[in-house]
Amino acid sequence: MVLPKELEGAYHIVWLGEALRLLDQRLLPYEERYLVCCDDEEVARAIREMAVRGAPAIGIAAAYGFALGVARGRDWREVSRSLRGSRPTAVNLFWALDRMERRLAEAERKGEDVREALASEAISIHLEDVRSNLRMGDNGSHLVPDGGVVLTHCNTGHLATGGYGTALGVLRSAKRRGKRFLVLVDETRPLLQGARLTAWELERDGFEVVLICDSAAAFAMRRGMVEAVFVGADRIALNGDVANKIGTYGLAIAARANGVPFYVVAPTSTFDAGVASGDRIPIEERAPHEVLTIGERTLPLGVSVWNPAFDVTPAELVTAIVTERGILERPSEPSVRAHLGLP
Amino acid sequence: MVLPKELEGAYHIVWLGEALRLLDQRLLPYEERYLVCCDDEEVARAIREMAVRGAPAIGIAAAYGFALGVARGRDWREVSRSLRGSRPTAVNLFWALDRMERRLAEAERKGEDVREALASEAISIHLEDVRSNLRMGDNGSHLVPDGGVVLTHCNTGHLATGGYGTALGVLRSAKRRGKRFLVLVDETRPLLQGARLTAWELERDGFEVVLICDSAAAFAMRRGMVEAVFVGADRIALNGDVANKIGTYGLAIAARANGVPFYVVAPTSTFDAGVASGDRIPIEERAPHEVLTIGERTLPLGVSVWNPAFDVTPAELVTAIVTERGILERPSEPSVRAHLGLP
DSSP states (O other): OOOOGGGTTOOSEEEOSSSEEEEOGGGTTTOOOEEEEOSHHHHHHHHHTTSSOSHHHHHHHHHHHHHHHHHTTOOHHHHHHHHHTSOSSOHHHHHHHHHHHHHHHHHHHHTOOHHHHHHHHHHHHHHHHHHHHHHHHHHHGGGSOTTEEEEEOSOOBGGGSSSSBSHHHHHHHHHHTTOOEEEEEEOOTTTTHIIIIIHHHHHHTTOEEEEEOGGGHHHHHHTTOOSEEEEOOSEEOTTOOEEEETTHHHHHHHHHHTTOOEEEEOOGGGBOTTOSSGGGSOOOBOOTHHHHBOOSBOSOTTOEEOOBSEEEEOGGGOSEEEETTEEEESOOHHHHHHHHTOO | OOOOGGGTTOOSEEEOSSSEEEEOGGGTTTOOOEEEEOSHHHHHHHHHTTSSOSHHHHHHHHHHHHHHHHHTTOOHHHHHHHHHTSOSSOHHHHHHHHHHHHHHHHHHHHTOOHHHHHHHHHHHHHHHHHHHHHHHHHHHGGGSOTTEEEEEOSOOBGGGSSSSBSHHHHHHHHHHTTOOEEEEEEOOTTTTHIIIIIHHHHHHTTOEEEEEOGGGHHHHHHTTOOSEEEEOOSEEOTTOOEEEETTHHHHHHHHHHTTOOEEEEOOGGGBOTTOSSGGGSOOOBOOTHHHHBOOSBOSOTTOEEOOBSEEEEOGGGOSEEEETTEEEESOOHHHHHHHHTOO
């Protein structure tokens, strides 16, 4: 089987025919080590343990995993169940597996070579994702300010997709068209995908990158440092509510409050027409140890850091200030003066 | 010199007469180790390197440091300069040193024992802070919801003050009055004062504590999990703008957006009448290594964690969604349906 041209450059999800090679993203940026998954259970484990992550990448890996599991002679229902149980939020996972199941039924009905048909289907899913990213890049690149600063959260690049990226794909396309801009990258606690993956991947591609703590993003907007926010999505409800990495909602509120455009970049496969609004999207709650511990270094060398130790909250957002003299509600200059006994 | 009763319980800032004993907060929660500072330079270093932190605690430590430096025969102007240079944002530092300088001038004018006068003045500053915290606790405890959940950021407790705390002091007073509530604690990147200090201190005092990543706070509010936010302040401008730990502004926007009251608890010494608005407050930018590295464990054992991996951004906060089909502005159910070609 010859891989299509667009997939030749892919390095983190590589179909080997009898197995799937995955870049183990948990070890980045320290080490580039690859996992070779020989069946659906190894792929499910790689998804569950986040060796591969990012909604589109998960869907693609699961499709290949389905092809591997069926090729190994496992019952397709069990294969599907094990893969579907690996991460609950990413709709691409379910979308890709639905499609693989349909292809399986079709191949059986038509008496095709099931193994070949499923491998082809997984490759198609992968290829369509990369092509779709390239189109999103085309569609969105004019939104990137030339000579400005954009902010992004988590990882939505090569590593999160079949290749190229969604939000980072838009930034890639803008750069290809000669725009110059700086990318503020949220470190994205607890797993630090921004610091470990986005900074790594953007540095590698020659972007100007500055890492910030997640909590500094709102203040960066307040300071007028950010012209636009670009994020991905894990699932989008029918009314447009967007489920994405923890912290996205806070960014959106901060962007609105500061008049900063907030762009979501995601393929249509991310939409879940079966979900009316965001309230219906199940939210994964992960293990405490992710918050209780962190690795050592969180970032490749050479990346800059903006590290303000404080920020400023405008008075209008303060319900009350409690002092030893009492409570100062809705503080403003007159009420503060009165509270302090100043003329 | 006999210490006043209110200071007997203080363990993190202890005046020894010839030296100042400080709990080295950088080592918490792993180890309770103490520094003994014999002159102003050792105190300035402890402040700069954040062995002691929290605006009121910094002011108190600096006052003791001033007394030590002058007692060692150093020129008071140099003593003051070295201490003033240790942290730029906390106004309490300048306020305490102004007061020590005035007391020095007075003692010299009146021919008093300068050493004794300065030690007394520093103890007074310390004592007034603890008393003021107890009063803030009285004033604010009715704001704490009984049977609910409050959220706090950074550390504003015993460790941040002369003792008892500002925002945490209010929670202490509410608990003393029999209220039961759970405290959501932001981990507070990059130095993790929430995880390392607030969780440690509240657990020790029998509070129910749940640690979250900073980026999860907005989503917790959106979910209706939070009844009130309580934070401290490092400096408050005349118009009521509040400078506080990075992340506070984002919390305030999120609180406003979700109808959650946002309370600032701070002594009047935190107000800087010389600053008209928050834009004029200098913001400290600290070293990159704080973000590039983190310790090992960030939390004492036994503390719970809420660790959602994603959140939901309402459509109304999304400026546009970019897909391979184009750009979907201000997404809503009708426009999403149209974009997807659904009936």
